[in-house]
Amino acid sequence: MKLTIKFILPFLILLNSLFSIDYWSTIPLGNTTLKWIINFSIIIIILIFKNKFFRPSNKKDYIIISIYFIWLIIGIIRGMFIAENYWEWKQLIDGSFILSLPVFVYIFNQPKVLQLVLKFWFRYALLLFIIWIFWTISEDAYHFYLGPVLAIACFFPILDKKWKIIFMVLIILMIISDFGARSQIIKAVVAILMSLAYFFGKYLSVKILKITHWFLYLLPIVLIGLGLSGVFNIFEDFSAIAEQSISSKKLSEKKSLEVSTDTRTFIYVEVIESAIKNNYVVFGRTPARGNDSVYFGEAIAEDLKINKFERHNNEVCFPNVFTWLGIIGMLLYCFIYLKSSYLALYQSNSIFLKLIGVFISFHFLYGWIEDINRFDIANISLWMFIAMGFSEQFRKMNNQEFIGWIKSSLPKI
Numbered sequence: 344m345k346l347t348i349k350f351i352l353p354f355l356i357l358l359n360s361l362f363s364i365d366y367w368s369t370i371p372l373g374n375t376t377l378k379w380i381i382n383f384s385i386i387i388i389i390l391i392f393k394n395k396f397f398r399p400s401n402k403k404d405y406i407i408i409s410i411y412f413i414w415l416i417i418g419i420i421r422g423m424f425i426a427e428n429y430w431e432w433k434q435l436i437d438g439s440f441i442l443s444l445p446v447f448v449y450i451f452n453q454p455k456v457l458q459l460v461l462k463f464w465f466r467y468a469l470l471l472f473i474i475w476i477f478w479t480i481s482e483d484a485y486h487f488y489l490g491p492v493l494a495i496a497c498f499f500p501i502l503d504k505k506w507k508i509i510f511m512v513l514i515i516l517m518i519i520s521d522f523g524a525r526s527q528i529i530k531a532v533v534a535i536l537m538s539l540a541y542f543f544g545k546y547l548s549v550k551i552l553k554i555t556h557w558f559l560y561l562l563p564i565v566l567i568g569l570g571l572s573g574v575f576n577i578f579e580d581f582s583a584i585a586e587q588s589i590s591s592k593k594l595s596e597k598k599s600l601e602v603s604t605d606t607r608t609f610i611y612v613e614v615i616e617s618a619i620k621n622n623y624v625v626f627g628r629t630p631a632r633g634n635d636s637v638y639f640g641e642a643i644a645e646d647l648k649i650n651k652f653e654r655h656n657n658e659v660c661f662p663n664v665f666t667w668l669g670i671i672g673m674l675l676y677c678f679i680y681l682k683s684s685y686l687a688l689y690q691s692n693s694i695f696l697k698l699i700g701v702f703i704s705f706h707f708l709y710g711w712i713e714d715i716n717r718f719d720i721a722n723i724s725l726w727m728f729i730a731m732g733f734s735e736q737f738r739k740m741n742n743q744e745f746i747g748w749i750k751s752s753l754p755k756i
Contacts (some may be wrong), residue, residue, distance in 0.1 A: 344654065347388055348456055353463030355385050356723065360468055360488060363719035364476065367484035375433075382440050382718050392456075393449040401735045406614035407682050408445050411675040415442050418668050422629035430647050431631045434655045437631025438667055440718040441656075444726050451730035454737060454748055461752040465493055469509070483524035485517050486531070487717075490724030493517075493530050495753070497702060498695065501746045505756050526713050533705055537698055544694050546646075552697050556688055560681065561703040563711040601718055606657060607712065609638055613660040617653075619668075627669030634666045660710035680707045682731030691738040693743045699728050 362378045365371060422435040451457045468491070476488060486493060495502075496510050517531040540547055556578065584621045616633035628634070633655035636643070640652025645655060657663055665673040680703055688700030706725055716722070729735040740748065 349391065349459055350353045350451075350463075352388050352456075354383055354461045355388070356460055357464060358721065359385065359470055359718070359723070360464070360720040361476075363472070363717070363721065364480050364488045366483055367481040371439070371488075374619070378437060379440070386443055388438075389446050389450045390607045393446075396453075397449050399452065399735060401733075402446040404682065404686060404733055404735075405448070406453075407678050408448060408673065411445060411594045411679060413673070414668060414672050414675055415439075416628050418442075418627060418672060421626075422631035424650065425629050426631040428649060429647060434633070435629070435631035438655070441665070442630060442667065442672075444718065444722055445676075445729075447723060447726040448679075448683075448730040448733050452734035452736070454740075455732070457727060457730070458748065458752045461495070462754050465495075465752075466754040467649045478534050483521040483527060485513075485520060486524075486527040486719050486721060489517065490719075490721035491514060491727075493721075494724045494727060495749070496531075496534035497698065498541065498749050499534075500539035501749060502753070503750060506753055509756075527597065529709070533702070537702055540698055541694060541700075548686075549697060552701055553688060554706045556701050558686060559701070559708045563708050567611075567711070568607075575646075589687065610657045610659055610662060613637065613654070614657065614666055618666065622667075623669060625669050625671060627665070627667050627672055630667045632666075649664050656683055656716060658713055658715050660714040660716050662711075663716045677707065678706070680710075680729065681737060687732035687734075691740075693740050693742045695749075696731065696738055696740070699731055703728055703732060 358381050361372055362381065365373070365378075414708050419435070419439050422438075426432045426435050446705075451460075452692040468488075472488060480488065492510065492513050496514055498509055499507060502510060512533060518526050518563075521527065535688060540552075613636050614634045616630075620635065621628065636654035636658070639654045643654060644650060644652050661673055661677065664676045668676070684700040684703035684707070686698045686700075687703065691697055691700075703725075714722075714725075737745075
């Protein structure tokens, strides 16, 4: 098992990273079957590790994850009876992988294991990015490959000088490479803000972090309520403001549309109307099916040669979970975020875990805007942080111990 954790698991995650940007790459890396084999192998290794070594003293904190997986298994079994053709079986497998992401909390809660994975990734993944991916991947998709960079960049002030330079270059690259890539810019800016929060930590009270934490959880609930009632739609109003603000700037028409276009309202409308119409609000449609789609359904049906006008995976995280596992599964998924961020913020000894709690709450908010559901390195990086929130070992670290851990997680250069 030692060899598996030290080399095989990190290597498989590196391969997963390469497949994470296959969609945006001019050079295809492989096929769906190979991707499934890699992802399945990762999950099997984690489950074996869990059965042999997962003995946390705070086992009660993980109950929410156990309940979620029970519900997921029920959803997958239901999907086996619902799937009617090749594409629905393929969607069931893809959806099952995506919804299995919480499994990473069972292994990344161990500081030594996460350290080995990060050190391996930073030793080889960045080199591959420089010598190959940089010329083959679309410039608006760097963040799908550089997930660990966005995660560790949150601790920029404590990195060694050489790594500071590398991270600074990569963050700037993500910001300036494509101004129309809203998600990439937002994630890079959040990493900068997290670093600034630590840098000015002595002026930033824990009380402010707690207020920010709860604000980020309450905001999407309020906005969804206002949107459903027709009082205020943030996507439409923000788009109008953005379109007006950029009209006077020297941006191309294409970039202006990318920045200002509302591409989310119709997703919520389709997801909710489909669930009500087909009566799967509570239990979900299973990972084998998607939501009825007026915008994409006809084109998808024609392309796949089927007579169902559905879209399996939208660009927004939590509405997808709602479609697949219903309101029950979505709430369980949300509570995993909440439990992890709460533990990180309220039951930790270092400022770093408290900042991680805020980072997780930001991704809860962002999961209602984007955070695309994929079993990829970008999402795995998020679940690294969620695992750290659950981990009693990480939460017991003081500031100096965490700094030592971070520095030891990066290879010497």
